Amino acid sequence: MKATAIAPANIAFIKYWGRKNHEQFLPLTTTNSMNLAACTAKTTVEFSADYEADEIIVKAPNMEDATLQPQDGDKTAELFKALDRLRAIAGVNLKAKVLSELNFPYKAGIASSAAGIAAFTAATLEALELRDQLLDKAELSRQVRKVGSVSAARSVADGYTEAVLTAEDDCYVRQIAPAEHWDLVDVVAVVGAEQKSISTSQGHLLAETSPFLEARVRYLQEKVIPSLLNGGNPDNPQKVDRPDAVKEAILEKNFNVLADLAEADALNMHAVMLTSTPSVLYLGPKSLEIMRKVWQWRADGLPVFVTFDAGPNAHLITLSQYQGELLKLLKDESEVNYTIASGVGKGVQIVSEHLESTKNG
Amino acid sequence: MKATAIAPANIAFIKYWGRKNHEQFLPLTTTNSMNLAACTAKTTVEFSADYEADEIIVKAPNMEDATLQPQDGDKTAELFKALDRLRAIAGVNLKAKVLSELNFPYKAGIASSAAGIAAFTAATLEALELRDQLLDKAELSRQVRKVGSVSAARSVADGYTEAVLTAEDDCYVRQIAPAEHWDLVDVVAVVGAEQKSISTSQGHLLAETSPFLEARVRYLQEKVIPSLLNGGNPDNPQKVDRPDAVKEAILEKNFNVLADLAEADALNMHAVMLTSTPSVLYLGPKSLEIMRKVWQWRADGLPVFVTFDAGPNAHLITLSQYQGELLKLLKDESEVNYTIASGVGKGVQIVSEHLESTKNG
Numbered sequence: 166m167k168a169t170a171i172a173p174a175n176i177a178f179i180k181y182w183g184r185k186n187h188e189q190f191l192p193l194t195t196t197n198s199m200n201l202a203a204c205t206a207k208t209t210v211e212f213s214a215d216y217e218a219d220e221i222i223v224k225a226p227n228m229e230d231a232t233l234q235p236q237d238g239d240k241t242a243e244l245f246k247a248l249d250r251l252r253a254i255a256g257v258n259l260k261a262k263v264l265s266e267l268n269f270p271y272k273a274g275i276a277s278s279a280a281g282i283a284a285f286t287a288a289t290l291e292a293l294e295l296r297d298q299l300l301d302k303a304e305l306s307r308q309v310r311k312v313g314s315v316s317a318a319r320s321v322a323d324g325y326t327e328a329v330l331t332a333e334d335d336c337y338v339r340q341i342a343p344a345e346h347w348d349l350v351d352v353v354a355v356v357g358a359e360q361k362s363i364s365t366s367q368g369h370l371l372a373e374t375s376p377f378l379e380a381r382v383r384y385l386q387e388k389v390i391p392s393l394l395n396g397g398n399p400d401n402p403q404k405v406d407r408p409d410a411v412k413e414a415i416l417e418k419n420f421n422v423l424a425d426l427a428e429a430d431a432l433n434m435h436a437v438m439l440t441s442t443p444s445v446l447y448l449g450p451k452s453l454e455i456m457r458k459v460w461q462w463r464a465d466g467l468p469v470f471v472t473f474d475a476g477p478n479a480h481l482i483t484l485s486q487y488q489g490e491l492l493k494l495l496k497d498e499s500e501v502n503y504t505i506a507s508g509v510g511k512g513v514q515i516v517s518e519h520l521e522s523t524k525n526g
Numbered sequence: 527m528k529a530t531a532i533a534p535a536n537i538a539f540i541k542y543w544g545r546k547n548h549e550q551f552l553p554l555t556t557t558n559s560m561n562l563a564a565c566t567a568k569t570t571v572e573f574s575a576d577y578e579a580d581e582i583i584v585k586a587p588n589m590e591d592a593t594l595q596p597q598d599g600d601k602t603a604e605l606f607k608a609l610d611r612l613r614a615i616a617g618v619n620l621k622a623k624v625l626s627e628l629n630f631p632y633k634a635g636i637a638s639s640a641a642g643i644a645a646f647t648a649a650t651l652e653a654l655e656l657r658d659q660l661l662d663k664a665e666l667s668r669q670v671r672k673v674g675s676v677s678a679a680r681s682v683a684d685g686y687t688e689a690v691l692t693a694e695d696d697c698y699v700r701q702i703a704p705a706e707h708w709d710l711v712d713v714v715a716v717v718g719a720e721q722k723s724i725s726t727s728q729g730h731l732l733a734e735t736s737p738f739l740e741a742r743v744r745y746l747q748e749k750v751i752p753s754l755l756n757g758g759n760p761d762n763p764q765k766v767d768r769p770d771a772v773k774e775a776i777l778e779k780n781f782n783v784l785a786d787l788a789e790a791d792a793l794n795m796h797a798v799m800l801t802s803t804p805s806v807l808y809l810g811p812k813s814l815e816i817m818r819k820v821w822q823w824r825a826d827g828l829p830v831f832v833t834f835d836a837g838p839n840a841h842l843i844t845l846s847q848y849q850g851e852l853l854k855l856l857k858d859e860s861e862v863n864y865t866i867a868s869g870v871g872k873g874v875q876i877v878s879e880h881l882e883s884t885k886n887g
Contacts, residue, residue: 376745377738377797384737432805436738436797444793446818450811457807 166259167211168291172283172320172513174204174269174276176351176472176480178415178427179385179408180434181315181328183372190310191336193378194385195408197327197415198319200344201351202510204269206280210288212252216260219248223281224264225271239366240278243313244285255293263288269505274476275353278365282317283309287513305513306338313366316474323512325415327408344509347418348485353505354495356451357477363445365475371441381437385430420484424463424470427482431472438475449477451500462494527620528572529652533644533681533874535565535630535637537712537833537841539776539788540746540769541795542676542689544733551671552697554739555746556769558688558776559680561705562712563871565630567641571649573613577621580609584642585625586632600727601639604674605646616654624649630866635837636714639726643678644670648874666874667699674727677835684873686776688769705870708779709846714866715856717812718838724806726836732802742798746791781845785824785831788843792833799836810838812861823855 175198185191221233221244235242248261265285271277286309290299298308302322310318310328315336319326324344330336363371372378385407407426414423438445452473459471459481469483469491483491488506495501536559546552582594582605596603609622624646632638647670651660659669663683671679671689676697680687685705691697724732733739746768768787775784799806813834820832820842830844830852844852849867856862 376794377741380738380741429801429803429805432800433737436801439793439800440790440797442790444790446814448814450814453807453809453811453814 166213166257166292166294167209168288169207169209169516170284170287170291170513171205171207171516172280172287172317173200173202173510174206174280175200175316175319175326176276176482177316177319177474178411178423178472179430180474182369182434182437182475183378183381184369185330185334187370189334189336190313190315191334192315192328192330193382195327195330196315196319197325197341197408197411198316199325199349199351200320200323200510200512201275201507202344203505203507204267204275204277204280205510206265206267206277206284207516208263208265208281208284208288210261210263210285210292212257212259212261212292214259216262219245219261219263221245221263222265223267223271225267225269225277227270227273231271239364240282240313244282247286247312248289251289251293251295254298255295257293261289261292270355273355274357274474274478275355275505276316276474279314279317279320282312282314283320283513286312286317287321287515291515299515302512303337303339307336309513310336310338321512324509326512327412341412341415344511347415347509349509350483350485350488351507352481352483352488352491352495353507354455354479354481354498354501355503355505356455356479356500357449357502361447361476363443368438368441368445368447368475371443371445372437374442375437375440377437377440381433384433420468424468424482427472428470435473447475447477448473452477452479454500455479455481455498458494458498462491467491467494527574527618527653527655528570529649530568530570530877531645531648531652531874532566532568532877533641533648533678534561534563534871535567535641536561536677536680536687537637537843538677538680538835539772539784539833540791541835543730543795543798543836544739544742545730546691546695548731550695550697551674551676552695553676553689553691554743556688556691557676557680558686558702558769558772559677560686560710560712561681561684561871561873562636562868563705564866564868565628565636565638565641566871567626567628567638567645568877569624569626569642569645569649571622571624571646571653573618573620573622573653575620577623580606580622580624582606582624583626584628584632586628586630586638588631588634592632600725601643601674605643608647608673609650612650612654612656615659616656618654622650622653631716634716635718635835635839636716636866637677637835640675640678640681643673643675644681644874647673647678648682648876652876660876663873664698664700668697670874671697671699682873685870687873688773702773702776705872708776708870710870711844711846711849712868713842713844713849713852713856714868715816715840715842715859715862716864716866717816717840717861718810718863722808722837724804729799729802729806729808729836732804732806733798735803736798736801738798738801742794745794781829785829785843788833789831796834808836808838809834813838813840815861816840816842816859819855819859823852828852828855
């Protein structure tokens with residue numbers, strides 16, 4: 166009863182922030198993202214009578230191997246809970262050993278939890294032979310979401326994906342376009358990797374204290390007020406479904422439209438965070454420095470935009486042909502510790518061969 | 527026909543952002559502030575047949591004397607328009623010479639325009655002998671507001687003041703408490719004095735493109751959702767009028783309540799700015815650095831909070847007895863270029879003696 170899965174991290178264009186139902190991990194709105202081919206977690210799960218307790222080990226290039234404890238954080242606690250829940254469904258009564266190997270830094274703001282949770286869920290379902298939950302991608306995405314993360318669920322399908330929220334309060338992931346459709350690149354400018362003082366899970370609760378959360382939900386699906394300065398008439402707002410508009414921009418490969426929508430959405434989410442009680446300040450001084458530079462570079466003609474997840478690192482999205490130019494520009498920026506560049510990748514995959522060497526961690 | 531007036535800059539606790547009526551410079555909500563005793567503009571206005579054209583000169587410690595032109599910016603254009611408007615009311619047909627002397631840096635984010643516009647308006651009304659508009663403080667505040675700035679109007683009354691917005695769309699300023707009531711100090715940490723890429727006047731127009739502006743107005747006067755993490759019940763929001771709550775905190779000298787309200791309001795305003803189209807980013811990297819430090823200092827027990835107007839400089843508000851300690855802490859912060867400390871000051875005043883030396887600037 167052993168299986169291995171690989172899953173990518175992803176970067177959201179329309180962010181997931183705030184939940185409609187905390188227990189079901191239902192988001193307030195549809196969100197979307199692209200998978201990061203270069204940032205993956207490979208997770209092996211084995212259930213065996215040899216094990217006396219569940220054990221979860223994480224390996225990553227930026228740290229010593231870590232054995233996770235349920236009290237390490239909300240997300241970690243959810244992994245242990247998920248093992249219990251899925252074992253009950255499978256009628257299995259064996260403890261598990263989980264080994265998760267990241268090929269990119271852990272807890273550095275590059276969605277290691279998304280990659281890790283997606284790979285963990287798929288490997289656990291395969292090891293428990295819960296094929297009904299595993300083989301249908303929509304159902305797999307629900308399972309990943311229930312482990313505690315809509316962000317991780319977006320890593321299930323290939324390429325560009327969306328976590329759809331239906332009128333019936335179902336939330337599952339489907340593909341917008343395959344990875345080969347459009348050669349976007351995410352250049353992550355890592356500016357800091359401090360432990361967050363407010364975890365993402367706490368942040369999702371605090372979102373409800375922001376006076377702007379309701380307005381964010383309306384904004385994502387309702388009116389867009391044109392700028393007076395740009396000659397628009399504010400009495401004549403347009404109706405725009407922003408997740409749909411992002412989807413269309415991806416399908417039409419319209420970089421500028423995607424750039425405007427994604428940047429606005431990142432700022433919108435961070436404005437909600439900033440106005441929570443207490444204020445959730447994930448952006449740092451260096452985040453703002455990079456953001457201003459990216460705006461300048463784009464004004465100078467380089468197709469690039471910037472987005473931030475729940476952390477200070479800047480995700481610079483460009484077309485693959487400009488990746489070299491962008492990396493060159495970033496080399497001169499002293500606030501950037503290092504960069505990780507990634508094209509668009511596949512979603513979660515079960516790895517058929519079992520590497521015995523991983524058995525004992 | 528010559529008069530001199532002195533007026534202070536001020537720092538807002540509940541900010542003015544967005545207008546109900548742009549032509550009347552009517553704010554969307556009541557706002558309030560404290561006057562800065564140490565940051566004043568002294569403005570002399572003279573109408574004379576000797577002058578062939580209106581001339582406005584500004585002197586400040588951080589620059590060469592400047593002769594303003596109507597095209598220098600929205601606020602400057604408003605000054606020239608105001609001269610025409612007030613001359614018409616007075617039935618005077620003489621050109622004016624205006625000399626405005628700031629005792630603090632010009633355009634460095636310390637509300638030089640508020641001090642300057644308040645002093646300019648009072649001196650002009652006195653020189654034109656428009657006593658009906660001058661002698662009643664509420665009416666004077668309306669006149670200052672109509673020159674183009676609710677912020678400047680708040681400098682009219684003494685000490686702690688509020689610009690009230692009435693149900694009849696009148697907006698005038700009245701005192702909350704005199705300067706002697708409470709010895710707060712504003713320590714301005716000047717981190718940058720770049721020219722803003724989006725002027726405050728443009729910002730007030732752009733505010734309408736933020737999906738959060740309506741929610742900001744509701745937030746200021748309606749419900750406060752308690753934090754789940756702090757044990758509150760989100761289904762049981764409290765009704766709070768935030769400008770009134772600030773007023774009460776001032777009257778009761780409740781530093782912590784004022785701190786929480788004012789910091790939240792500054793972040794709320796900057797969240798509206800950030801989510802405008804285009805995004806209005808007045809905070810800089812150094813603003814965030816200082817903000818984080820202030821939060822740490824307060825957590826460590828120092829009574830201090832931070833607020834930002836439409837610019838990157840941090841206004842650190844403390845009690846006068848802690849000013850020395852705060853200045854000492856700020857000395858170690860390399861991102862701070864210099865500091866200006868100011869207690870609470872009087873409002874606008876007409877200066878009776880005319881200094882002939884200022885006549886020819």
